[in-house]
Amino acid sequence: MDALFILNENGSFIVEKHFRGRVPRTVCEPFLDVLTSGTVQPHLVPKVMSADSRHALLHVYRDKIIFLAVTAREVCPLLVLELLERMFETVQKYFGQVTEESLRSQFSTLYLLLDEMVDGGEPATTDVNILEMLVQAPSVLHKVVETVSGGARALSEMAFGRSGGSSSSNVQRNTAAAISGEPSGPEGAGMGTGTGVGAGAGISGCGSDVWWRKGGLSYAANECWMDVIETIVGAIDGNGRVVHSCVNGEISVNSKLGGIPDCALSLRTPALLEDASFHPCVRIPKFHRDGLLSFCPPDGDFKLAEYSLPEAQVALPFEIKAVLVFKADGTGAQLSVSATTRQHYGGNPNAPQHVVENFRLAVPLPSFVGGATLSQTSPGGAVRFAKAQRAVIWTVPKLTDEHKHNMEGTISYEVEKERGPDGADTRNVKCVALVDFSVKGWAVSGFKVDSLEIRGVNYKPYKGCRYTTLGSGLEFRIDH
Numbered sequence: 001m002d003a004l005f006i007l008n009e010n011g012s013f014i015v016e017k018h019f020r021g022r023v024p025r026t027v028c029e030p031f032l033d034v035l036t037s038g039t040v041q042p043h044l045v046p047k048v049m050s051a052d053s054r055h056a057l058l059h060v061y062r063d064k065i066i067f068l069a070v071t072a073r074e075v076c077p078l079l080v081l082e083l084l085e086r087m088f089e090t091v092q093k094y095f096g097q098v099t100e101e102s103l104r105s106q107f108s109t110l111y112l113l114l115d116e117m118v119d120g121g122e123p124a125t126t127d128v129n130i131l132e133m134l135v136q137a138p139s140v141l142h143k144v145v146e147t148v149s150g151g152a153r154a155l156s157e158m159a160f161g162r163s164g165g166s167s168s169s170n171v172q173r174n175t176a177a178a179i180s181g182e183p184s185g186p187e188g189a190g191m192g193t194g195t196g197v198g199a200g201a202g203i204s205g206c207g208s209d210v211w212w213r214k215g216g217l218s219y220a221a222n223e224c225w226m227d228v229i230e231t232i233v234g235a236i237d238g239n240g241r242v243v244h245s246c247v248n249g250e251i252s253v254n255s256k257l258g259g260i261p262d263c264a265l266s267l268r269t270p271a272l273l274e275d276a277s278f279h280p281c282v283r284i285p286k287f288h289r290d291g292l293l294s295f296c297p298p299d300g301d302f303k304l305a306e307y308s309l310p311e312a313q314v315a316l317p318f319e320i321k322a323v324l325v326f327k328a329d330g331t332g333a334q335l336s337v338s339a340t341t342r343q344h345y346g347g348n349p350n351a352p353q354h355v356v357e358n359f360r361l362a363v364p365l366p367s368f369v370g371g372a373t374l375s376q377t378s379p380g381g382a383v384r385f386a387k388a389q390r391a392v393i394w395t396v397p398k399l400t401d402e403h404k405h406n407m408e409g410t411i412s413y414e415v416e417k418e419r420g421p422d423g424a425d426t427r428n429v430k431c432v433a434l435v436d437f438s439v440k441g442w443a444v445s446g447f448k449v450d451s452l453e454i455r456g457v458n459y460k461p462y463k464g465c466r467y468t469t470l471g472s473g474l475e476f477r478i479d480h
Contacts, residue, residue: 020120321337362434
């Protein structure tokens with residue numbers, strides 16, 4: 001990419017970073033015109049668009065913040081979009097929440113991260129664990145140093161991982177290191193030594209073959225926790241038949257293990273990972289040979305594997321019945337929706353039934369709809385008409401079989417008519433219900449971890465695994 005612009009959802013510039021010469025903000029005008037037109041929601045703006053005869057614009061939209069990349073070279077769009085996603089995740093890891101305020105207040109750390117992640121417009125260091133060794137996370141002390149000493153010195157100290165010390169001693173130390181040909185990073189590193197000790201190296205690592213892991217790690221409580229998260233996307237017709245479905249999964253690990261542990265993860269269904277991408281720590285030949293995930297983990301949070309199961313046969317934990325009837329006289333429409341939980345949806349009649357949580361159903365309506373009078377029967381639930389999105393939104397904290405879950409209402413038009421603004425017969429308008437939900441303790445694909453062995457250490461760590469299934473924009477077609 002040639003440049004990166006970070007904006008809010010209103011199109012105001014927050015931060016900009018140029019990698020191949022300066023790119024004027026006017027290049028972003030085609031994107032800003034669509035964003036601020038009011039006809040398209042920010043998350044629906046095309047991810048890739050042409051700016052002019054030379055430049056292309058690519059962006060990701062997360063948490064009301066837009067990461068917009070400008071490129072003047074032929075490039076795979078997915079590569080740029082993935083890099084932008086990685087940037088957002090990294091900033092989120094460092095700042096907690098990615099907001100306009102956090103980006104402005106921590107701009108020095110942000111610029112250091114961008115310098116490490118992109119070199120001359122090309123992806124460089126994007127692994128969070130490596131970045132944490134290169135760029136220290138912001139702290140109160142760093143804010144004080146930056147305020148008292150000035151931005152340039154603070155940037156220099158943060159780049160080398162220092163939190164204090166006199167500027168003269170720092171300069172002398174860096175000068176001596178430069179004369180001797182040694183890197184001028186923090187003391188206590190030693191890339192490739194495996195010890196994590198020694199002066200003058202930039203990164204503390206366990207060796208060149210385990211570059212993703214810091215050296216000299218020690219914890220009072222050693223633990224390794226795993227999360228298997230699967231997300232269902234797909235479409236279901238009016239009769240409840242699955243027309244299309246896909247399951248996307250990830251294995252996330254939070255490792256806080258001292259020393260150099262050697263982990264072996266045994267899976268009950270290793271065939272599900274045939275189409276998977278693995279973290280560099282995984283010994284892939286051993287997995288292909290034995291079906292065993294063997295790895296030396298990085299420190300902290302990381303994604304061990306990501307996998308996709310296209311055309312997967314899924315059993316949903318609930319059934320949706322939705323009917324939308326447009327009145328013949330053109331005065332409005334009647335909407336009714338019911339949600340019913342299913343028993344034994346996991347395929348095992350002896351397995352405990354899990355609760356559907358964070359249920360959210362949204363019905364986008366045509367542009368000529370002006371409002372709705374709605375009601376629902378779910379305990380703790382709520383239903384409303386979101387005028388900005390022209391959608392009916394129904395939320396239920398928990399779906400259980402102890403209560404009936406129904407929602408109904410009358411939809412009114414802005415102007416009484418039988419035809420919409422485009423001349424189409426309103427009685428023939430087709431709508432869908434988009435459903436999000438979560439179920440804890442259940443993996444829809446049947447993915448199961450048998451055991452996790454941790455060898456090469458002299459302690460007994462705490463370990464565990466959790467399963468979560470998410471629904472993301474499941475499309476239920478509504479009967480008319």
